[in-house]
Amino acid sequence: MSGHTTELVVFVLLFLVVTVLGFVASRWRRPSDLASLNEWGLGGRSFGSWVTWFLVGGDLYTAYTFVAVPALVFSAGALGFYALPYTVVIYPMVFLVLARMWSVSHVHGFVTPADFVRARFGSPTLALAIAITGLVATMPYIALQLVGIEAVLKAMGISGHLPIIIAFAILAAYTYQSGLRAPALIAFVKDALIYIVILAAVIYIPAKLGGWDSIxxxxxxKFDASPNPGDGLTLNAANQLQYVTLAFGSALALFLYPHSLTGVLASKNRNVIKRNMSALPAYSFVLGLIALLGFMAITAGIKPIVGANGRPDSNTIVPLLFDQMFPGWFAGVAYAAVGIGALVPAAIMSIAAANLFTRNVYREYINKNATDAQEANVSKLTSLVVKVGAVLCILVLDPQFSIDLQLIGGVIILQTLPSVALGLYTRWFHKGGLIAGWALGLAAGLWMLYLIPNPASGKAHFGGSAFALSNLGFDTKMTIYAGFLALIVNVVVAVLGTLIFRAAKVADGEDATARDDYFADEGDPKVKDLDLTGSH
Amino acid sequence: MTTGEPGQPRTDRSPWNWLLVVPIVLPLLTFLFNADEPRLLGFPLFYWLQLAFIIVGVACTTIVYRMTK
Structure with missing residues (x-):
């Protein structure tokens, strides 16, 4: 313990700074009234390019990413580097899509993706399916942020759950108080720390280890000596398709997560979004360098800490690398970067989950005439419940369960793509076809994940996302990302379902949006302005 | 976004948008970069070329943003 005192002092100090910021944030860009989802849940929908860059970047590149991606590179090599093409492909892909989503949400006052689906396809059932999918995918993601903090605490020699409970209680308190303004303000500190730490790491550590060549x-x-055929410094014939479909599938999924959309909807106009799509790859560069920390850990001979289940926990390699390479005070800064890196996304995710519940369950089924203030109150309370749930996940269940759930989460959130993303472009689909596609896509995805074993950890089911094509009768060793295959099932069923429902003349829902709504910009009239007085 | 002549319906269509396809497709072509040699500053091809694709992505999205603003 004593060897880590400096680290701990620096860590706690930075954590305190962020806590103060979190509470002060409620006064930042202070509105006349914080009691609406536009203010509490979307920061007033007024963030410019800089704030949006920090907010969305702080949201997408989570602490878990910083810990888990190098861990994957550490154990599998090239395959773990999929995180880089994933975050290169994503921005040009959503460049136009997100601008449309922003416009239609701006006009109609949508707060969640399910709000859009509700209005576009006129189906509360489909909207509920989208909302629940979002909630189920987001919850384990929040729990995983705790895994990131825990990895750092373990490296400082702290065990037990009390520190995590305290950290999350503080986080819950200032999120309740300040809403989206809290993570937006803290994101500045988080990113500054991350950039400093990573720059130092990629200059200082290779110099100590004898240069990039030797790393x-x-x-x-290491990979040449290992018996595992799936690892290596480059890809092999069997996992190239997995690499490509995993990168592409993960990119498709990213902006379907409700929390990613929260950051986008909080921006003030279309140009802020487009400008950010060309500026956000700066984070991808950092992520690529972070992934390489896994190789540095190999060179430095890092041995992961053995976890409670008796197996080495590879998530601890990055904190251990910092501990071994950096002087105590700077290791403290690095740990704080990871720890605070967990708080920003955890706050945004809990706000997004709370908004989903408020808009698509509470308002739809419990109180149809909810006022703005009632909505804000329900969301604030739900955000607390969500955080308690995340802490319970970690305390009561094996953390491995959260990791499995997050893996499943990526596959299931992809099943909202036809309704949410394709829905922005076409109203061709029948609501019944979309529901059928969603259901069968989910079933196919879960079935495939169930069949995937992980020999390394001795698991028979839910051992990863690489689905062997031999399961489908193909004579090949090739694997493919299960989510991608499930999405194909989903789209095919949605198309066939639409044709069948149309032929059978089953009634379709009303479309409450108009063509021009998808191109509206800042300053255009909103639907809400027309029928609601007293709103801003 | 493209704000057309008054009276014309707004749209986000533009030939420049096709430029966005480049950074979507390029990083998914594994045969371009799945090799150790040639190394650059000690980085195997697999790593440095994929990092370089970030620049391609930034360039393409920036051009499309500027031309369609």
Whole structure:
């Protein structure tokens, strides 16, 4: 313990700074009234390019990413680097899509993706399906942020759950108080710390380890010696398709997560979004360098801490690398970067989950005439419940369960793509076809994940996302990302379902949106302005 | 976004949008980068070329943003 005192002092100090910021945030860009979802849940829908860049970046590149991606590169090599193409492909892909989503949400006052689906397809059932999918996918993601903090605490020699409970209680308190303004303000500190730490790491650590050449050579030697056919410094014939579909499928899924959309809807106009799509890849560069920390850990001979289940926990390799390489005070800064990196996304995710519940369950089924203030109150309370749930997940269940759930989460959130993303472009689909596609896509995805074993951890089911095509009778060793295959099932069923429902003349829902809504910009009249007085 | 002549319906269509396809497709072509040699500053091809694709992505999205604003 004593060897970590400096680290701990620096960590706690930075954590305190952020806590103060979190509470002060409620006064930042202070509105006349914080009691509406536009203010509490979307920060007034007024963030410019800089705030949006920090907010969305702080949201997408989570602490878990910083810990888990290098861990994957540490154990599997090239396959773990999929995180880089994933975050290169994403921005050009959603460049136009998100601008449309912003416009239609701006006109109609949508707060969640399910709000859009409700209005576009006129189906409360489909909207509920989308909302529940979002909630189920987001919850384990919040729990995983705790795994990130825990990895850092373990490296500082702290065990037990009390510190995590305290950290999350503080987080819950200032999120309740300040809403989306809290993570938006804290994101500045988080990103500054991350950039400093990573710049230092990629200059200082390779110099100590004998240069990049020797780092990559040490990694190559490790993978050449390992019996696992799936690892290596480059990809092999069997996992190339997995690499490509995983990168592409994850990119498709990213902005379907409700929390990613929260950051986008909080921006003030279309140009802010488009400008950010060209500026956000700066984070991808950092992520690529972070992934390489896994190879540095191999070269430095890092041995992961053995977890409670008796197996080495590879999530601890990055904190251990910092501990071994950096002087105590700077290791403290690095740990704070990861720890605070967990708070920003956890706050945004809990706000997004709370908004889903408020708009698509509470308002739809419990109180149809909810006022703005009632909505804000329900959301604030739900955000507390969500955080308690996340802490319970970690305390009561094996953390591995959260990791499995997050893996499943990526596959199931993809099943909202036809309704949410394709829905922005076409109203061709019948609501019944979309519901059928969603249901069968989910079933196919879960079935595939169930069949995937993980020999390394001795698990028979839910052992990863690489589905062997031999399961479908193909004579090949090739694997493919299960979510991608499930999405194909979903789209095919949605198309066939639409044709069948149309032929059978089953009634379709009303479309409450108009063509021009998808191109509206800042300053255009909103639907809400027309029928609601007293709103801003 | 493209604000057309008054009276014309707004749209986000533009030939420039096709430029966005480049950074979507390029990083998914594994045969371009799945090799160790040639190395650059000690980085195997697999790593440095994929990092370089970030620049392609930034360039393409920036051009499309500027031309369609």
């Amino acid at each position: 990559f050579d040490a990694a190559k030697a």
